[in-house]
Structure formats: C-alpha cells, structure tokens
Amino acid sequence: MGWHLIRFSTILVYLFMFLPVAVVVLLSFNANQFGSFPITGFSFRWFIELAENEAIIRAFKTSLLLGFLTAIISTTLGVLASLALVRYKVPGSNFISTLLIAPILVPEVVLAVALLLFLNFLSVHKSFFMLLMGHVIFTLPFVVLVVQARLMGIRRDVEEAAMSLGATPIQTFFQITLPLLAPAVFAGMLFAFTISFDDITGTLFWKPGGVETVPTQIFAMLRNSISPEINALGSVMIFFTVGVPLLGAAIARRIANKQSQ
Amino acid sequence: MSAVKLENIVKKFGDFTAVHPMSLDLPEGSFVTFLGPSGCGKTTTLRMIAGLLDPTDGGIYVGDRQINDVPIHKRNLGIVFQNYALFPHKTVADNVAFGLKHRNVPKEERERRVREALELVQLPHLANSYPKQLSGGQQQRIALARAIVVEPDVLLLDEPLSALDANLREDMRVELKRIQEQIGITTIFVTHDQSEALAMSDILVVMSNGRVEQVGDPKDIYTNPQSRFVADFLGTSNILEATVAEENGVAGVKTDAVGFVPLSSAQMDKLVGAANSYLVMRAEKIELLAADAPADDRLTFTGKVEAVDYQGQLVRYFVEVNGEKFQVLNMLGTDGAMKEGQTVSVRFKSEDCVAVGEDA
Numbered sequence: 352m353g354w355h356l357i358r359f360s361t362i363l364v365y366l367f368m369f370l371p372v373a374v375v376v377l378l379s380f381n382a383n384q385f386g387s388f389p390i391t392g393f394s395f396r397w398f399i400e401l402a403e404n405e406a407i408i409r410a411f412k413t414s415l416l417l418g419f420l421t422a423i424i425s426t427t428l429g430v431l432a433s434l435a436l437v438r439y440k441v442p443g444s445n446f447i448s449t450l451l452i453a454p455i456l457v458p459e460v461v462l463a464v465a466l467l468l469f470l471n472f473l474s475v476h477k478s479f480f481m482l483l484m485g486h487v488i489f490t491l492p493f494v495v496l497v498v499q500a501r502l503m504g505i506r507r508d509v510e511e512a513a514m515s516l517g518a519t520p521i522q523t524f525f526q527i528t529l530p531l532l533a534p535a536v537f538a539g540m541l542f543a544f545t546i547s548f549d550d551i552t553g554t555l556f557w558k559p560g561g562v563e564t565v566p567t568q569i570f571a572m573l574r575n576s577i578s579p580e581i582n583a584l585g586s587v588m589i590f591f592t593v594g595v596p597l598l599g600a601a602i603a604r605r606i607a608n609k610q611s612q
Numbered sequence: 613m614s615a616v617k618l619e620n621i622v623k624k625f626g627d628f629t630a631v632h633p634m635s636l637d638l639p640e641g642s643f644v645t646f647l648g649p650s651g652c653g654k655t656t657t658l659r660m661i662a663g664l665l666d667p668t669d670g671g672i673y674v675g676d677r678q679i680n681d682v683p684i685h686k687r688n689l690g691i692v693f694q695n696y697a698l699f700p701h702k703t704v705a706d707n708v709a710f711g712l713k714h715r716n717v718p719k720e721e722r723e724r725r726v727r728e729a730l731e732l733v734q735l736p737h738l739a740n741s742y743p744k745q746l747s748g749g750q751q752q753r754i755a756l757a758r759a760i761v762v763e764p765d766v767l768l769l770d771e772p773l774s775a776l777d778a779n780l781r782e783d784m785r786v787e788l789k790r791i792q793e794q795i796g797i798t799t800i801f802v803t804h805d806q807s808e809a810l811a812m813s814d815i816l817v818v819m820s821n822g823r824v825e826q827v828g829d830p831k832d833i834y835t836n837p838q839s840r841f842v843a844d845f846l847g848t849s850n851i852l853e854a855t856v857a858e859e860n861g862v863a864g865v866k867t868d869a870v871g872f873v874p875l876s877s878a879q880m881d882k883l884v885g886a887a888n889s890y891l892v893m894r895a896e897k898i899e900l901l902a903a904d905a906p907a908d909d910r911l912t913f914t915g916k917v918e919a920v921d922y923q924g925q926l927v928r929y930f931v932e933v934n935g936e937k938f939q940v941l942n943m944l945g946t947d948g949a950m951k952e953g954q955t956v957s958v959r960f961k962s963e964d965c966v967a968v969g970e971d972a
C-alpha cells in the first residue's frame with residue numbers, strides 16, 4: 352500500500368516536471384497559428400520562421416560563441432587551478448579551494464549583483480568580455496570539482512616514472528597527465544558550455560545593451576506575445592542542453608574505457 | 613652503469629631529520645640493498661638519489677658526475693616503483709618505448725630494443741596489451757623492462773616486490789637477480805624484508821632512524837653484527853647483557869644466564885670503549901638435546917621448554933635457562949619435537965657467539 356502511494360506520487364512529480372517540456376516540443380510541430388492546442392497538423396513552419404528571424408539567429412550565435420569561449424577559458428583555468436591545488440603545496444590551498452567553489456553556494460542573483468556593483472565601482476562598462484568573465488566565474492567551480500576529483504585519482508608515481516624516463520615536467524603533463532585527465536576535462540568543458548548556454552539570471556544583469564543570448568531573447572519575446580516560434584526555440588534549446596551532455600558523456604565514457612581496457 | 617657515491621647527505625622535513633649525514637660508496641655493477649624498519653629513511657634516501665627529493669645538504673655522485681642539481685629527467689636513472697606506475701593509457705610496447713622516444717632513438721632501433729627488453733623479462737607476447745590486462749607480476753616485469761631499456765646508469769627499486777603475493781615474490785626475486793647479473797647494472801634496492809635482502813644483495817646497508825647501522829657483505833653482517841640493533845633486527849637472536857671478563861688467561865664476557873663465555877680477540881675488540889656490552893647468540897646456533905644426552909665439547913646448560921612453535925621443518929622453542937628466556941630454532945628431529953615442560957640440555961659453541969658494544 353505504502354509503496355503504491357510512493358510510486359504514484361513519484362510518477363506525479365515526474366509528470367509535473369516533464370509534461371510542460373513535452374507540451375512545448377509537441378506544440379512546436381503544431382501547424383496552428385496560435386501556439387496552443389488543439390493540434391491541427393504536423394509542420395516545421397515555426398522552425399522555418401525561427402530560422403528566418405534575424406534577432407533569434409543573432410542571439411543563437413551569441414549564445415554559441417559565449418558558451419564556447421566560456422568552456423575553453425573555464426576549463427583551462429580549472430585544470431591549472433586543480434593542478435596547483437592538488438600537485439603543489441600552495442600556501443592557503445584550502446582557502447583558495449573554497450573560494451573557487453564558492454560561486455556554486457552563493458545564490459546566482461547575489462553573485463550577479465555583486466559583480467555588477469564591483470564593475471560599476473571600477474567604472475568598467477558592461478561588455479561582451481565582462482559577460483564572458485561572469486560566465487567563467489560561475490562555471491569554474493564545476494570544472495574544478497570534476498577535474499580535481501579525477502586528478503587525485505592519478506597516481507603521482509606515474510608522472511614521476513615519466514620524468515625518470517627523460518620527459519620534462521611539461522612533456523609529462525601533455526603526454527601522461529592530460530590524457531589521463533581527458534574524460535574529466537571533457538566533462539568539465541561540457542558542463543561549462545551547457546551552464547553558460549542556458550543561463551539567464553547572471554546574463555540579464557551583465558549583458559551590454561543590444562546583446563541578447565537565446566534565453567534573454569526568449570524572455571524578451573515573452574514580454575510582447577506568446578508566439579509559437581518560442582515553442583520551436585524551446586525545442587531547440589532542449590535539444591542542445593540535453594543532447595550535448597548526453598553526447599559528451601558517451602564520448603567521455605569511450606575515452607575512459609579505452610584507458611582501462 | 614656507474615658507481616654511486618653519497619657524501620654526507622642529509623634530509624630534513626622541517627624540524628624532523630629523516631636522514632642524518634650519510635655517506636656510502638657503492639661500486640659499479642653491485643647490487644645494493646637498503647634494509648631497515650619502516651620509517652628509517654630508505655625511501656627518502658632513494659628518492660634523493662632519484663632526484664625526486666632535494667637533499668638538505670651533502671653531495672650525490674653517479675660516476676664522477678655530481679648530480680645534486682641535475683633535474684630528474686636528465687639523470688639517466690631507471691626507477692621501478694612499488695605500484696609499478698605503468699602508463700595506463702599506453703600499450704606495453706609504448707610504455708617500454710617511452711624513455712627511448714625521449715632519447716630520440718630512431719624508430720627501427722627503438723622497436724628492436726623494446727622487443728629485446730620484453731624478451732629479457734620473458735613477456736614478448738604482451739607487447740600490444742594494456743597494463744590493466746596484466747597480472748601484478750607481469751606489470752612489475754614490464755615496469756622493469758621500461759626502466760632498463762634506456763640503459764640507465766643506475767637502477768633504483770623501491771620495494772618492487774612487496775605488492776606481489778609470496779610465491780610470485782620469490783620467483784620475481786630470482787628473475788630480478790638474473791636480469792641484474794645479465795646486464796650488470798648498478799642497482800639499489802629498498803626493502804624491509806630481510807630474507808629478500810640477504811638473498812639478493814652484494815652489499816647490504818642496514819639502516820635505522822635515518823642512520824646507516826652497518827654496511828657490507830650480507831653474510832658478514834648476519835654472522836658478525838656490529839651493533840645491538842643489527843643483531844636484533846636480522847634473524848632471531850638472544851641478546852644478553854654482559855661484562856668483559858677474563859678466566860684462566862682467556863678473554864671473554866660474563867653473563868648472568870650462561871656465566872663466562874670465551875671470545876676471540878676480534879670480538880673482544882668490538883667492546884673496547886663501549887658503555888654497554890652484550891653477548892649475542894643466534895637462535896639456530898643453539899641446540900636442544902635430551903637431558904641425558906652424552907656430553908660433548910660444547911658449552912652445556914640445563915633448561916626447561918616453556919613453549920613450542922612448529923614452523924614446518926623448523927621448530928621454534930622458548931627455553932628458560934637460569935631465569936633467562938632463550939629462543940631456539942632447531943630442525944625437527946626424527947624422534948619428534950621436545951615437549952612443553954620438558955627438561956633439556958641446551959648446547960652451543962662459544963665460537964658461534966658474538967659480542968656487540970653500545971655507546972651510552
């Protein structure tokens with residue numbers, strides 16, 4: 352009896368979470384000119400209109416570029432920071448570690464306002480670069496956590512063996528440490544990309560005038576009217592934020608498998 | 613292949629001195645073992661030679677070259693680690709080829725040398741496997757092949773056999789010694805297993821508390837320990853407090869349990885200037901006989917067996933003689949072992965006894 356109740360309520364919770372998503376995807380293929388039920392026919396109409404909407408295309412390009420750069424910078428910094436924290440005796444490494452993880456713990460809106468005020472205080476104008484830095488700050492913890500965990504699992508004596516065989520520390524990093532770290536680096540990169548790609552809170556505060564990312568564009572469009580294009584855009588977003596990590600996980604698993612055959 | 617010389621090397625970790633000034637001369641081609649209890653500084657010393665730790669003071673020489681300031685990747689040493697440390701993402705062949713690549717050995721020669729190294733460790737058929745697919749013993753052989761294929765000046769091994777199970781460990785020990793003799797490389801081997809150390813080394817270095825206790829031929833060290841620590845650490849010994857004495861013009865020591873024991877002048881010299889003197893009797897040099905056994909020319913005492921501990925062919929007895937407990941290791945006789953509580957005749961030769969002195 353108790354189990355039935357639990358099962359039933361679990362199903363309800365999942366329905367509550369995923370039904371809206373399913374509805375959005377379903378409606379995005381609806382031929383009806385109002386983005387709502389009833390479904391009058393199957394069509395790619397809204398996707399085509401989406402592809403012809405320049406504002407959305409621009410937002411899409413901005414989001415991709417932003418996500419891509421965030422992933423690259425965040426991963427590079429994250430790997431370097433993890434190396435320093437795990438492999439070298441840095442004074443105050445516990446404190447630095449906490450500091451790097453902190454952005455996860457602080458509510459995003461607080462972080463967003465704080466960074467904005469800080470930039471105002473320095474009289475730095477909002478720019479794409481500042482937006483990028485904002486995204487780097489709050490994607491960095493994820494990269495550091497993933498990479499640090501993996502790095503602790505790589506035995507130091509493997510690196511020492513490489514050096515004893517004639518590899519310089521830098522060669523050792525690129526030929527031994529980095530390949531062993533690859534699954535974590537890759538996962539960190541995907542995390543960073545996905546988080547950046549669908550972030551809205553921080554982006555609303557930090558984006559300079561005239562620049563829109565996909566989430567802020569949807570937000571802006573919703574203020575005018577609920578167009579069926581938004582459903583199509585939602586479907587595309589879902590495809591990206593679900594598909595990219597899944598693809599990434601599959602690739603990461605393949606790398607990891609190959610290393611531990 | 614080169615001689616190794618340590619000149620007063622010291623290692624401090626903060627206030628703690630892990631290695632006190634230590635000097636050693638290790639001739640070319642020798643198999644040297646560092647033996648000592650856990651925490652005595654064996655690994656620390658080896659890592660200083662390897663270039664993985666900077667000595668606080670002193671000089672390290674390989675051949676004529678002082679290598680203190682040479683970084684590890686330029687030292688041309690082969691290192692074998694306790695946990696093998698193979699590169700998990702490379703095949704066995706690529707693992708072995710790694711050092712050759714960094715020495716810019718051309719591809720054909722490289723492949724030939726990798727093949728030869730794998731043949732030397734008798735695993736040529738595993739060239740294309742990954743480390744995870746190998747057993748512990750196989751991984752350790754590959755680690756050895758990887759270290760020696762570059763023809764290092766010195767081979768350093770830190771407890772390379774301790775992760776293997778007992779049978780495999782003995783096979784690997786023989787194998788390692790065979791390979792070392794075949795290529796004649798100067799080898800420094802760290803272990804805390806004394807049978808390993810006694811069986812393998814040309815030169816044994818016994819360490820304790822960051823100091824060298826005794827250096828030399830393993831057999832000499834075993835039969836003639838220079839300090840109480842060495843006598844106690846190697847084998848099973850009975851160590852009795854003693855005082856220098858003379859009886860009928862013969863020099864020797866006097867003890868409570870076995871009275872006066874005459875000693876050679878070589879042994880007596882070891883006690884000159886010592887604050888405390890001890891008499892050392894190896895457990896296997898004492899024989900237990902039935903109480904009524906006919907007398908012979910050995911020193912003879914009467915004792916009582918307090919405990920019997922079978923160890924297969926050997927039996928370990930705990931025997932009380934004049935209030936002192938002795939450990940005795942005897943082969944199991946045809947008429948069985950002595951019984952607990954039995955009164956026995958305890959016999960040993962004075963020539964088998966050793967004296968050690970200890971400074972205050």
Ligand SMILES: Nc1ncnc2c1ncn2[C@@H]1O[C@H](COP(=O)(O)OP(=O)(O)OP(=O)(O)O)[C@@H](O)[C@H]1O
Nearest residue numbers: 625628630648649650651652653654655656657804
């Ligand atoms: N990085 C370090 N920092 C502080 N103390 C250290 C460090 N490395 C080693 N020590 C200390 O130095 C002493 C010698 O250590 P070492 O590892 O050389 O011992 P060992 O003889 O190899 O022992 P074992 O047989 O257990 O491997 C130990 O007391 C150890 O605690």
Ligand SMILES: [Mg+2]
Nearest residue numbers: 654655656770
């Ligand atoms: Mg050690």
